[in-house]
Amino acid sequence: MADKRLIAALDFHTLEDVKKLVNTLGDSVSYYKVGMELFYSVGGDVVKWLRAQGKDVFLDLKLHDIPNTVAGGLCSLMDLGATMLNVHAGGGYTMMKVAAERLHAEADKRGIPCPKLIAVTVLTSINQEDWEGLGQELQIKSAVVRYAKLAKKAGLDGVVASPQEAALIRETCGPDFLIVTPGVRPEGASVDDQSRIATPAKALQNGASHLVIGRPIRAAKDPQAAAEAILKEMESVR
Numbered sequence: 134m135a136d137k138r139l140i141a142a143l144d145f146h147t148l149e150d151v152k153k154l155v156n157t158l159g160d161s162v163s164y165y166k167v168g169m170e171l172f173y174s175v176g177g178d179v180v181k182w183l184r185a186q187g188k189d190v191f192l193d194l195k196l197h198d199i200p201n202t203v204a205g206g207l208c209s210l211m212d213l214g215a216t217m218l219n220v221h222a223g224g225g226y227t228m229m230k231v232a233a234e235r236l237h238a239e240a241d242k243r244g245i246p247c248p249k250l251i252a253v254t255v256l257t258s259i260n261q262e263d264w265e266g267l268g269q270e271l272q273i274k275s276a277v278v279r280y281a282k283l284a285k286k287a288g289l290d291g292v293v294a295s296p297q298e299a300a301l302i303r304e305t306c307g308p309d310f311l312i313v314t315p316g317v318r319p320e321g322a323s324v325d326d327q328s329r330i331a332t333p334a335k336a337l338q339n340g341a342s343h344l345v346i347g348r349p350i351r352a353a354k355d356p357q358a359a360a361e362a363i364l365k366e367m368e369s370v371r
């Protein structure tokens with residue numbers, strides 16, 4: 134049985150590349166992330182294809198707009214059958230609340246299960262210098278926890294944050310709150326454009342519920358072996 138805590142990021146721009154990786158990883162990986170690169174090139178068909186293969190899908194389009202537009206956008210995405218959708222917490226409490234309410238109401242109306250809705254806090258690529266450049270005065274950690282509390286109060290199921298903030302979020306938001314962490318790098322792997330990172334084991338020890346991992350699997354010489362090594366490391370933290 135695949136470990137559903139691992140979400141492999143499909144940052145490709147063709148369906149052929151997606152099929153190749155998904156077929157290579159086979160039963161080892163059952164949860165995939167479709168982000169803007171793939172969705173903008175291929176559209177909703179990729180989500181439908183993944184669902185037809187029995188895979189869960191995190192549709193990561195990071196909606197960020199006024200409440201009515203975000204809520205409407207989420208309802209439009211609902212037909213694709215994604216397991217999880219996201220918005221930017223920077224859109225504010227009212228936006229998140231309206232989005233969650235409209236998504237739930239729409240799911241009830243259609244008689245379908247409601248996708249999980251999570252909020253991106255502070256992108257894992259943001260470092261202290263970027264952060265201060267934005268004129269932010271809180272520490273990154275404090276801002277992330279503040280966003281997480283707002284997301285919870287607004288009725289969302291969880292957040293996207295770096296593994297470095299996961300412990301504080303878990304302590305603040307309780308055991309059932311989803312904490313989805315990108316910025317995960319096995320020991321010695323290339324950091325790429327990420328800033329606030331940790332290893333798979335450390336991310337889980339800190340309380341992450343899901344790990345989003347892209348290049349360490351996708352760009353590996355042997356993606357199947359890379360995924361298996363990550364899954365083995367994850368297995369040590371239950």
Ligand SMILES: O=C(O)c1cc(=O)[nH]c(=O)n1[C@@H]1O[C@H](COP(=O)(O)O)[C@@H](O)[C@H]1O
Nearest residue numbers: 142168193255256257293315345346347348
């Ligand atoms: O929402 C996301 O998934 C996300 C949020 C964030 O703060 N940082 C982040 O890296 N991501 C996504 O997570 C994936 C990480 O990919 P790798 O850096 O290749 O492991 C990418 O698809 C990003 O779009």
